[in-house]
Amino acid sequence: MKKKIGFHISISGGLDKAIDRAEELKIDAMQIFLKNSNRWSAPQYQKEDIEKFKDRWSAYSKLAISAHTGYLINLAGEGENHEKSITLLKDEINRASQLKIKNLVLHPGSHKESGIDAGIKRVASSLDSVFKEVKTDVDILLETTAGQGSSVGHKFEHIRDIIDKSKFRHRLGVCLDTCHIFAAGYDISTEANYSTVIDEFQRVIGLERLKLIHLNDSKKVCGSKVDRHEHIGLGAIGNDGIASILNDDRFNSIDYIMETPDDETRSDMDNLEAVISLLKK
Numbered sequence: 001m002k003k004k005i006g007f008h009i010s011i012s013g014g015l016d017k018a019i020d021r022a023e024e025l026k027i028d029a030m031q032i033f034l035k036n037s038n039r040w041s042a043p044q045y046q047k048e049d050i051e052k053f054k055d056r057w058s059a060y061s062k063l064a065i066s067a068h069t070g071y072l073i074n075l076a077g078e079g080e081n082h083e084k085s086i087t088l089l090k091d092e093i094n095r096a097s098q099l100k101i102k103n104l105v106l107h108p109g110s111h112k113e114s115g116i117d118a119g120i121k122r123v124a125s126s127l128d129s130v131f132k133e134v135k136t137d138v139d140i141l142l143e144t145t146a147g148q149g150s151s152v153g154h155k156f157e158h159i160r161d162i163i164d165k166s167k168f169r170h171r172l173g174v175c176l177d178t179c180h181i182f183a184a185g186y187d188i189s190t191e192a193n194y195s196t197v198i199d200e201f202q203r204v205i206g207l208e209r210l211k212l213i214h215l216n217d218s219k220k221v222c223g224s225k226v227d228r229h230e231h232i233g234l235g236a237i238g239n240d241g242i243a244s245i246l247n248d249d250r251f252n253s254i255d256y257i258m259e260t261p262d263d264e265t266r267s268d269m270d271n272l273e274a275v276i277s278l279l280k281k
Contacts, residue, residue, distance in 0.1 A: 003246070004029040004064050005215075005256045005275055007268055015049060015099070016056040022063055025268060029064045029255040031105070034095040037070040040084055050098050064255050066103040066141075066212055067096050075126040076109035076119035076152045085109070086126055090134050097136035103211055105141045105175045108153040108162060119152040124165035131168040141175040141211050146183035146227035154184035154225070156204040163209070173211035176201070178245060179230070180214070182237050185223040189237050194244035207250060215256045215275065217242060229259055231266045232274040243278040
């Protein structure tokens with residue numbers, strides 16, 4: 001396959017165990033959390049843990065690895081949680097750097113009723129303060145969101161404006177989540193509609209900013225603003241929409257990461273087989 005396709009993989013039992021799981025699935029791309037995603041702090045990595053991860057990755061060298069920040073980070077907010085979010089993001093960037101992971105996915109956050117413009121400005125200024133202090137080669141990928149509540153990032157213009165307002169634009173890219181943009185109102189369920197949406201992404205943000213794709217179907221209808229991931233082809237986006245983004249040759253160098261359920265309906269392997277069946281030969 002030209003495409004690198006995989007899953008978000010658990011780090012339960014140790015960072016290196018995620019690579020073991022990836023190899024069992026025979027995938028060539030994965031995404032991990034760098035620590036418990038619902039805690040503000042975690043013990044720092046031990047040298048031996050870093051070396052085990054690097055050695056294991058070297059042994060399975062075809063694997064592309066990206067990371068996702070924890071869910072507590074909210075750069076669009078205010079107050080104590082905002083300060084804690086900046087501290088946590090610095091820590092996660094340093095963790096990614098220790099593991100030699102280049103791309104770190106970040107949800108822009110929620111403006112908490114202070115207004116979308118204020119939220120966008122806070123995200124950009126917060127990123128700038130982090131980048132000024134933490135000098136690594138780790139890039140932040142701003143993830144498109146579904147639009148629940150007062151979230152920032154459910155319109156392409158939000159992502160564009162964060163990047164434009166930052167002094168570190170060269171350190172910022174985009175992670176496009178198919179379920180999220182669909183829930184936000186970007187209908188990609190047909191080939192024609194997909195083409196229109198991607199043209200809009202190109203016009204507003206620019207495809208050169210797109211560095212990672214979260215390939216998820218949606219349990220909810222277009223415009224629902226509800227973030228509920230579904231198995232590939234079994235949701236409201238369906239096979240046509242998934243196949244359209246999957247077979248876009250402009251994205252041959254971009255990793256596709258599934259964050260699909262693993263339940264009695266389908267396993268990860270089932271979803272992988274579903275995706276492979278949609279790839280043009």
